[in-house]
Amino acid sequence: MSHKKHHSTTPLSQLLRLPPGKVRLAEHDTSATPGFPGKGKADAAKFTAAILPELSDLQERLYASSQADPENAPKVLIVLQGMDTAGKGGVIRHSIGLVDPQGVQIRAFKVPTAEERAHHFLWRIRKALPTPGMIGIFDRSHYEDVLVVRVDGLFPESEWSRRYAEINEFEAELAANGTHLIKCMLNVSYGAQHDRLAARLDDPTKHWKFSIDDLDSRAKWPAYAEAYEAALTLCNSETAPWHIVPADHKWYRNWAVAELLREKLESLQLGWPPASYDISEQKRRLAELS
Ligand code: ATP
Numbered sequence: 001m002s003h004k005k006h007h008s009t010t011p012l013s014q015l016l017r018l019p020p021g022k023v024r025l026a027e028h029d030t031s032a033t034p035g036f037p038g039k040g041k042a043d044a045a046k047f048t049a050a051i052l053p054e055l056s057d058l059q060e061r062l063y064a065s066s067q068a069d070p071e072n073a074p075k076v077l078i079v080l081q082g083m084d085t086a087g088k089g090g091v092i093r094h095s096i097g098l099v100d101p102q103g104v105q106i107r108a109f110k111v112p113t114a115e116e117r118a119h120h121f122l123w124r125i126r127k128a129l130p131t132p133g134m135i136g137i138f139d140r141s142h143y144e145d146v147l148v149v150r151v152d153g154l155f156p157e158s159e160w161s162r163r164y165a166e167i168n169e170f171e172a173e174l175a176a177n178g179t180h181l182i183k184c185m186l187n188v189s190y191g192a193q194h195d196r197l198a199a200r201l202d203d204p205t206k207h208w209k210f211s212i213d214d215l216d217s218r219a220k221w222p223a224y225a226e227a228y229e230a231a232l233t234l235c236n237s238e239t240a241p242w243h244i245v246p247a248d249h250k251w252y253r254n255w256a257v258a259e260l261l262r263e264k265l266e267s268l269q270l271g272w273p274p275a276s277y278d279i280s281e282q283k284r285r286l287a288e289l290s
Helices: 013-015 043-067 089-096 121-129 141-147 157-176 188-202 210-221 221-234 250-267 279-288
Strands: 076-080 102-109 137-138 179-187 242-246
Touching: 013 102, 013 157, 013 242, 013 250, 043 157, 043 250, 076 089, 076 250, 089 137, 121 250, 141 221, 157 221, 179 250, 188 210, 210 221, 242 250
Parallel strands: 076 137, 076 179, 102 137, 179 242
Antiparallel strands: none
């Protein structure tokens, strides 16, 4: 991604949209800040807070639409992927945390349980999809089934290589059913990951965040990068595109995901559902009860 100054009216979703074609992560600058309207870290909190009133209003419209039409109200699903320390948790706290928690459904995908393993890989994903009017957040996702599975050889290649097409079909089905996907790859550099892991080891209040598995996956960085490149290249459709969010600056990453959500909600052009009752009749009754 280039450092060019972008016109401020270009939507962020367009600036961060991964173009179709073969992906090379090395070509994407992890410390870039495309579309950020301010100067940098010092004013990031101000610009993130500035999104809040509109985000709240839009989220309420989304929720209200499901009260009026429970079957057909849209759903939004943010898929968060990234190497360890890329900041999935930080985004959930700082960006998604701006939204009314009653309108958000967060799901984290860990190592599959025995029951989950007995089913098709999309089984647990389907069960976790957001319901109408809700914003779903996937902290890891079905992409783990072509990432860690591929890197660690948890299934033979004949199995995982089929999954890219299955994921595309699944995501097309979601889109057709009114689930609006925002797929975000939080793109952190090898160097920034080092610094974040070192900070965890240096700080007793962060020791709990460190896992020895983190270093095992760091040792496999090139294999993960290759697996990410394959997933990003093969599963980047018009209806379910990827966004590459530069993630070396936490303040940018958090602002960017909040703004991507705001843009997506705005694009739904949600009105307010009309009253399903006679307003003057209800006013009359209220006056009687005053
Ligand atoms: P975070 O996601 O915030 O980094 P974490 O790494 O602390 O959380 P863990 O309890 O380690 O959370 O669970 C995530 C682990 O689950 C990761 O190592 C991930 O690779 C693994 N995982 C997720 N989905 C699958 C899957 N389908 N198959 C195998 N492993 C998976």
